[in-house]
Amino acid sequence: MRSPALLAIALTFALQACAGSERASAVLPGEQSPAGGARQVVNTIGTPVYAVAKGASCVITGVVAVPLAGLFQITGQPQDRGLQQDTYNTVGRVCGGSYVLGAPPDDVPPGQ
Helix, strand or coil: CHHHHHHHHHHHHHHHHHCCCCCCCCCCCCCCHHHHHHHHHHHHHHHHHHHHHHHHHHHHHHHHHHHHHHHHHHHCCHHHHHHHHHHHHHHHHHHCCCCCCCCCCCCCCCCC
């Protein structure tokens, strides 16, 4: 009975990822429409897989980063503050951003 529940959860996450507000561009500048159509198909089919993989990597990163950040805070050494900030940046990079395959990165304006 667990597999239907897990399937329902996975489908819910997949639908949420597909319904995200950020949409991938169908055609890149200079790209022909058949390639743009193929890009849209790959992005649509690949988004649930990408979202699950990114979510899993976010959880794994969090499992490692939370104890490290706590350890760095406890030690209180000046060089540990830099390591703690690196830990925060890593979690932000892995867990942040779009979970939609083909969406532009956060640091690139939509017009490019």
